[in-house]
Structure formats: structure tokens, C-alpha cells
Amino acid sequence: MRASADANGSGGQRRSLRVRTAEDQRSHVPVHVVWEITLACNLKCGHCGSRAGKRRANELSTAECIDVVRQLAAAGTREITLIGGEAYLRRDWLEIAAEIARHGIHCGVQTGARGLTRERIAKAHAAGVRAIGVSVDGLRDLHDSLRGVAGSHDQAIRAIHDIRDVGIEPGVNTQINARSMHQLPQIFDEIVAAGAKYWQVQLTVAMGNAVDNSAILLQPHQIIDVVDCLAGLYHRGRDLGLRLLPGNSIGYFGRHEPHWRSMTSDIEHWSGCTAGETTLGLEADGTIKGCPSLPKSHFAGGESRSTSIDEALRNLAARTVRRDGNRGRSFCGSCYYWNTCRGGCTWVSHVLEGKRGDNPYCYYRATTLAKRGLREKIVKVAEAPDEPFAVGRFEVRLERVDGSRAPRSLGLDDKRRKRGRLVLCQSCEEYIYAGERLCPHCGASSGNHPGDPSAADDQLALDLRKSIDEVERHGRRILEIAAMPGENEQMPSPE
Structure with missing residues (x-):
């Protein structure tokens, strides 16, 4: 049996707070909220979608944040993750965290960890923070290059140790791109040694700074090697006490899907984007979005200064994947799994072409095309404006493995779209x-x-x-132990 993920996403026995019930979906309960409480940041990440660095001019006051927490609690929120920028650069971040905990909501923090001292971690724990995820995007040289600050890697690894020692279960978040994909096994070894208990992995997506530095973006056909590698690390992690959690951008179906998608002991699969349905994102200026990663230009339901959480959820209802009427395009439009998957992560597809429903970063899609000697490539055709969560424009091209263009008509699923269980x-x-x-x-x-x-x-x-x-596995381990000489064990002398 697979161990259930606990509230921190690791392999405990408690039922995860993020597990959505049918009633949550019907009632659009914002089960998990990711809240950018400031855009201030002390790193200079070349892949940052929000272009974090300076505070927003109109960030919510402490009193306004406390009111948002109250509304989320009343709406049924069970988990809030505080992010930035860098959340702890906001002076009242511990007050906000304590209010979240006071309402019985699980409070977590995602951090780049530059300047995250043991003292800050201890104060966070005292305030009620029960999960801290540290970004580790590569081994030392690569991480420091991507994060734009020398020494940031060593600070991140040190923070994992400190988080563990303070008594919070440490996690790691890794962005996967063309530069980091080859280091995934080494990153795994490094964070296991540091004491991490869960590892959320997600793709670097074409937004903000990542559009400016588009050479780091994965090409869609590379998702096959990435998912195959991650699946192997998932099984290794089970043996070592590390739970690998594939983010919503890591998709979908194929031979690994029954093993790693579920946060419970049940066999589960990807069932569609939950943005605006059971997930919400909040920006520091009060913007309420279906997902923290989506641009407000298309996916905002209002601002907390003038719109309640309940009203924003109603405003977002027509833009959820089950209600927006999108029937998919290209391979997704013909896909066998469309009625279940609905095009994967909204963020991934929207930032490429300005609308969802055609997601080339899909394992099933890439492997299906590969069997025909085909692959897909993204090509940037327009830059992104210099503003937070800005998107450019990319063209998704179908080509043969020799690099020659192939007609889009060849890039459709050959299995008829179905519906059901x-x-x-x-x-x-x-x-x-x-x-x-x-x-x-x-x-x-x-x-x-x-x-x-x-x-x-x-x-x-x-x-x-x-x-x-x-x-x-246990049998192999017993044999390994049996083959190890004890500390004081000596070979018997011949008689």
C-alpha cells in the first residue's frame, strides 16, 4: 500500500489536507491557497515568472491581510502557503502566519532561503508555520547561476538542515528546465542527505524572466526523459523516506501515472486543473486569481479590497476547466483523455499561445508522437512586457526527428476521445x-x-x-545487512 501524504506532503499516515472531496469540487471550496504577501525579493532569478524584486506599491496592510485570512477560513480553506518574492522580507509575516494558524489552517512557506536564519525559522515555528519548502534548482554552480546570487545554494542547503533541527519537516521545490534536467539525480542525493522529506518538482514555464531567458525552457519532447527520470527517483525516494510530488505542470498519464499522482493510498490519476475551483492564488495587492501562477489579465476574479473571497470564487467559476467550454486544440483536442485531463495545467498552455487547451508538455502526447518519429518544438515569436506575470508568445511546431517540419495533421491522437471512469x-x-x-x-x-x-x-x-x-526490497536489505561485518566482528581463526 502507498503511504498517505500528510499535511506537509510527505509520506506519513495522516490524510493530506489538500485531498479534494467531491463536495469541495461541487461547492468550489478554496482548499489550498498560495498567497504572495510581498513581491520583495533578495534573489535575481532568471526564471522568475513574477519578476520579483521590489515591493508592490500597493501591498495589503496587516489589517487587510488579517481580514483575508478570516474570509478564507470561513470559505473552508485548509492550507495556505505564503510566498513572495520572499515572504519573510515583509515585516508582519509572522503575524499573518500566526493568524492563519489561529484559524486552524495549515500554514506553510516557500522560500529561496537567502537570509533565512535559524532564528527566523524558530520564530516561524513558534508562530504556527508547519511546513517550509526551500528552492533548490541545481547543484551549486547551476543554482547560483539561475538564482543570480553567489552563495545562494549553500544557504538553501543550510536552511534545510536548520528547518529539520527546529522541528519543521523540510521540503524542497525544484524548477526543471533544460539546464537542470540532467542534474535531477544529483539534486535528489543532495537533498536527501540534507534531510528533506518531500520534493515538489515543476517545470520552468514561459512567463516573466523565463521568457527573456527562453533558452532555458525545456523543449516538449524532453518531457519524456524528465518524467522517466523522476519516476525512477520517486521509487528511490519511497525507500529513503523522501516523497516526490509531481507538480501540476508535470504530466500526464502514461506508464508512470498510477504510481505517483495520489496523495493517499488510493490509485489516482490527473483529473484536470483545479484553478479557481479548489485552488486560489492571491497577489500582494489583493488580486484574487484562480492560481498563483496565472496572469491577472485573464484569470483574476477581483481584488480583496473591493471583492470578497466568496464573490471572487463566483466570478471565477465560468473560467474553471469544467465550465469554460474549451474543447481543446491540436493533439489535446483529439486526445483520448481529454474529457478527464482537459488539457493539463492551464498555466503551461496559456503562457505559450494566450489560451489553454493545447499543452505540448504532456508525457502521453510526447510518447505517442515519438512512436511515429515526431516531436514538438516551441519557438518564441513575441517577447513579454516588463511587468509581473507577463507572457510573450510561442509557436508550437511539429517536426520529424531530423528537424524538418511536419504538417499539424500528423500530430493528432489516433485513439478516439472517450468519456467515463x-x-x-x-x-x-x-x-x-x-x-x-x-x-x-x-x-x-x-x-x-x-x-x-x-x-x-x-x-x-x-x-x-x-x-x-x-x-x-526488504529481502534485499536483509541480505545487505547480513553481508556487512559488525563493528567488532572478526573472522574466526582457522583451527
């Missing part, structure tokens, strides 16, 4: 729709069509295989 194929462990007689991925008899006596419970089958894996 997803189950696992017992042969290839990829998701298929219940009622399919043959798996559209491997061609095997699915064993799940009505009346088939050989139908197997996919949950039971996967749990059984995982149990066998666990037994084998």
Missing part, C-alpha cells in the same frame, strides 16, 4: 476507459468489459504488485 489495463498498466474490450495502448484484452468473468480489480492488482515489491 478510468481503470488500469492489467497488461500495460496504462489507464483506459471502463468498458473498453481491448486496451487501446497495448491491444491486450482489457478484462474489464461487462460480464467478463476474468475481470480483475485494478486496485487490488496494483496493490499486490506493490506488496511483492516491498517484500523483495
Whole structure:
């Protein structure tokens, strides 16, 4: 059985506060809120989507922030993550954190950790902060280059140790781009050694500074190597006590999906963007958005000085993926999984072409095209304005592996779009729709069509295989221990 993720996202037994219920979705409860409380920052990240650095001129006052916390508590929010810029550069950040904790909401902080001293961490813990995630974007030289400040890597690793020693379970957040993708195994080893217990990974997305430095962006076909690597690290992490959490931009389906998407012991899969539905983002000036990463130009539901949280949620309802009427474009528009996935992360697709519904950073999409000798490439055709959360414009091109252009008509899914409940194929462990007689991925008899006596419970089958894996892993460990000489053990002398 897979361990449930606790409130901090690690492998404990408590049910995660972020797990959305059907009632949460129906009622649009803002279960998880990511709140930029200031845009002030002491780093100079070349991939920063918000172009953080200076404070906003009209950031909310302490009293206004306290009122926002009260409204979120009344709306049913269970977790708030404070970000910046750098959250602790705001003088009243501990007062805001304490108010969040006072309302029984789990309070976390995401930080670049430059200047995050042990004293600050201890004060955060006393105020009620129970999760701190530290950004580590590469080994020392790469991290310092991406973050724009020499020594920032060493400060980040030191902060992980300090967070652990103070009594907060430390986590790490890593941006994956063309420069960092090859260092993922080494980053894994480094953060495990530092004591991290959870690792959220996400793609560097084409917004703000990342548009200016677009050479660092992954090309869509590289998502195959990235996801294959991360999936292997996920399984290694389970053995070492590190929970790898794929962010919403890491997608979707394919052979790894049954293993790592769930925050509970159930087998779960990507089921669509939750922006504006059970997730909210807040900017320091009070802007209420469906997601902290989305630009306010298209995804704001109001400002807290003039709009209540409840009213903003109503304003955002028509822009959620289940209500906006988007039917998808290109491969996504033809995709077998569209009615479940709905185009993946809204942020990833919107920043490329100005609208959602066509997400080239999809594992299933990239692997399907690769089987035909095709791949996709993004090409920047317009720069982003010099303002927070600004987007440029990119063209998604289809090409053959030799780099020659291919017609877009070749880049569609060859499996017909379906609707219904997803189950696992017992042969290839990829998701298929219940009622399919043959798996559209491997061609095997699915064993799940009505009346088939050989139908197997996919949950039971996967749990059984995982149990066998666990037994084998423990067996290997016993053999390793048995082969180790004890500290005082000596070989017997020949008689």
C-alpha cells in the first residue's frame, strides 16, 4: 500500500489536507491557497515568472491581510502557503502566519532561503508555520547561476538542515528546465542527505524572466526523459523516506501515472486543473486569481479590497476547466483523455499561445508522437512586457526527428476521445476507459468489459504488485545487512 501524504506532503499516515472531496469540487471550496504577501525579493532569478524584486506599491496592510485570512477560513480553506518574492522580507509575516494558524489552517512557506536564519525559522515555528519548502534548482554552480546570487545554494542547503533541527519537516521545490534536467539525480542525493522529506518538482514555464531567458525552457519532447527520470527517483525516494510530488505542470498519464499522482493510498490519476475551483492564488495587492501562477489579465476574479473571497470564487467559476467550454486544440483536442485531463495545467498552455487547451508538455502526447518519429518544438515569436506575470508568445511546431517540419495533421491522437471512469489495463498498466474490450495502448484484452468473468480489480492488482515489491526490497536489505561485518566482528581463526 502507498503511504498517505500528510499535511506537509510527505509520506506519513495522516490524510493530506489538500485531498479534494467531491463536495469541495461541487461547492468550489478554496482548499489550498498560495498567497504572495510581498513581491520583495533578495534573489535575481532568471526564471522568475513574477519578476520579483521590489515591493508592490500597493501591498495589503496587516489589517487587510488579517481580514483575508478570516474570509478564507470561513470559505473552508485548509492550507495556505505564503510566498513572495520572499515572504519573510515583509515585516508582519509572522503575524499573518500566526493568524492563519489561529484559524486552524495549515500554514506553510516557500522560500529561496537567502537570509533565512535559524532564528527566523524558530520564530516561524513558534508562530504556527508547519511546513517550509526551500528552492533548490541545481547543484551549486547551476543554482547560483539561475538564482543570480553567489552563495545562494549553500544557504538553501543550510536552511534545510536548520528547518529539520527546529522541528519543521523540510521540503524542497525544484524548477526543471533544460539546464537542470540532467542534474535531477544529483539534486535528489543532495537533498536527501540534507534531510528533506518531500520534493515538489515543476517545470520552468514561459512567463516573466523565463521568457527573456527562453533558452532555458525545456523543449516538449524532453518531457519524456524528465518524467522517466523522476519516476525512477520517486521509487528511490519511497525507500529513503523522501516523497516526490509531481507538480501540476508535470504530466500526464502514461506508464508512470498510477504510481505517483495520489496523495493517499488510493490509485489516482490527473483529473484536470483545479484553478479557481479548489485552488486560489492571491497577489500582494489583493488580486484574487484562480492560481498563483496565472496572469491577472485573464484569470483574476477581483481584488480583496473591493471583492470578497466568496464573490471572487463566483466570478471565477465560468473560467474553471469544467465550465469554460474549451474543447481543446491540436493533439489535446483529439486526445483520448481529454474529457478527464482537459488539457493539463492551464498555466503551461496559456503562457505559450494566450489560451489553454493545447499543452505540448504532456508525457502521453510526447510518447505517442515519438512512436511515429515526431516531436514538438516551441519557438518564441513575441517577447513579454516588463511587468509581473507577463507572457510573450510561442509557436508550437511539429517536426520529424531530423528537424524538418511536419504538417499539424500528423500530430493528432489516433485513439478516439472517450468519456467515463478510468481503470488500469492489467497488461500495460496504462489507464483506459471502463468498458473498453481491448486496451487501446497495448491491444491486450482489457478484462474489464461487462460480464467478463476474468475481470480483475485494478486496485487490488496494483496493490499486490506493490506488496511483492516491498517484500523483495526488504529481502534485499536483509541480505545487505547480513553481508556487512559488525563493528567488532572478526573472522574466526582457522583451527
